[in-house]
Amino acid sequence: MKDQPRSRRPFGEGGIDQRGANVFRLRWRANGKRFTKVFHGTMAAARKEIRALITAVDTGGHVDPSKITLSQWIDQWIAAGAPGRKKMKVGQRTLERYEELLRVHVKPKLGSKLLQKLQAAEIDQLYSNLETKLAPMTVNHVHRCFNSSLSTAERKGMIASNPMTRIEQLPSAGESDHGLALDEADLKILVTGFKPSATMYAPLAVDASTGVRRNELLAFRWTDFNDEAKTLKVERALEVTKKFGLRYKPPKTWRGKRTIALDDGTVALLVAEREKHQRIIAGIPDGAQVDLSLVKLPNDSLIFPAMPGAGQDFDFAKARDPSGFSKAFRRAADALGFVGFELHHLRGTHATLLLDKGVPVHTVAERIGDDPAVLLRNYAKRKRRQTADTSVATVINDLSAGIFGS
Structure with missing residues (x-):
């Protein structure tokens, strides 16, 4: 008797191929393209991961795998004028300041990381190191432009979510001098x-x-x-x-x-x-x-x-x-x-x-x-500039005189 052909899984369910002990290849399609991913873990975890990937496709949250590094993305973002949440370019002076902050303080530590693999814990470690050698205001400026670049990457579908939302503590700007x-x-x-x-x-x-x-x-x-x-x-x-x-x-x-x-x-x-x-x-x-x-x-x-x-x-x-x-x-x-x-x-x-x-x-x-x-x-x-707020002191003295009759 002729063997019956194996039934194929529905197109939208993706597929899982075991390649070794706790090593699987995940297969799925999105936007007319085929994607694969090597997954390390148990079969149950692999099934959970493929379901998450398929759900992301269905809900519009799918992000195409990319090999772009954080350094490459920063260069792209700066070249585009460092647009923020309002999708507007910043001024030239601000753009040059952003480029300097990211080039000097972020790229040396995290620039070689894949953008899609960047972890919140790595950003926490970066900020912890910067706080030991930079003024609080400077660290805060680094955070603001770094966060803006990652927010843009999320908005453009380069990453599924901004890891900044999961960092332990935002850098404090400290008490600035208001003059x-x-x-x-x-x-x-x-x-x-x-x-x-x-x-x-x-x-x-x-x-x-x-x-x-x-x-x-x-x-x-x-x-x-x-x-x-x-x-x-x-x-x-x-x-x-x-x-x-x-x-x-x-x-x-x-x-x-x-x-x-x-x-x-x-x-x-x-x-x-x-x-x-x-x-x-x-x-x-x-x-x-x-x-x-x-x-x-x-x-x-x-x-x-x-x-x-x-x-x-x-x-x-x-x-x-x-x-x-x-x-x-x-x-x-x-x-x-x-x-x-x-x-x-x-x-x-x-x-x-x-x-x-x-x-x-x-x-x-x-x-x-x-x-x-x-x-x-x-x-x-x-x-x-004066050492005491004499105007307030005068008002308080007048008020006290009225209360106590002195």
Whole structure:
């Protein structure tokens, strides 16, 4: 009698071939392709694994096996602009920072691992090692960009799930420095201390009176200034990149593009500064009485351009080096007795003084181009230069006097 042929298992059930003691080859199909996988374990465990693979196919969660390493995936992610959960590329400066963090701190330890084989325990060990030699904030930055890259891999179907969701503990950012805020008297001493400097006083006075970011300040053009309306528009910011050098970019968020109301003193300062530039471009000596309204500055003329070097002509469109500007400020501020006060603390000081005077949070946030929640959080943690909160002490003393009749 002729042997009956073995019945084939239904197409969607896959197959299991034993290749040795507790070694099996799993076979299944997904998206019209055939896949195999070597599985080590018992027959019962192999059946459980094949059922899981078939279920993933049915539910759309199947991930095609890949030999791509973590290092290769990171390179692909960076080349794509490091898109996050909003599927948007980051800025060039941020992209370069992400590339550096992952290249220096992640690739040497985990780069050779297969992306699909990366385990949460391996990430835990990486973070544990980094925490012994890096500041908490730096480790947190590593985690944020590493997690973003793996989240993108999951979204694209490169991995079944992000192993970051199973790590033991997220790296703490630590207590960041939210800056130092000056009171009005100290702010006046600091800013007026720069008056002898023809290149530093005007930009610092404008910075202190507007709360703009350094790279917004140095990107202001005369076309952004309206002396009649008493406004200054923030349309762009400087960006220092390795790939493109110094260039302009739009504000980081929609809040960044804004129009700032100016006080009379700042308007007068900017008008005087513009007249200096008009005299330079027209070759008119100081003191000569002429109608400067007839002198037009080029549309790309910066309000605070770089100073020309020896033997060079004045280029009104050439931007200052942001880092050099910050260093020059820091040296002069130290000499004036404001040791440790950074340029970006002027922004925090401006916001703090407005909030202390009762200006609504949303109004201050709109003025400086910040998120109201972030502004409040920073305001609460920002240090004052004085040693005691005398304003609160005064209120408490007055309250006590009313209660106890003293």
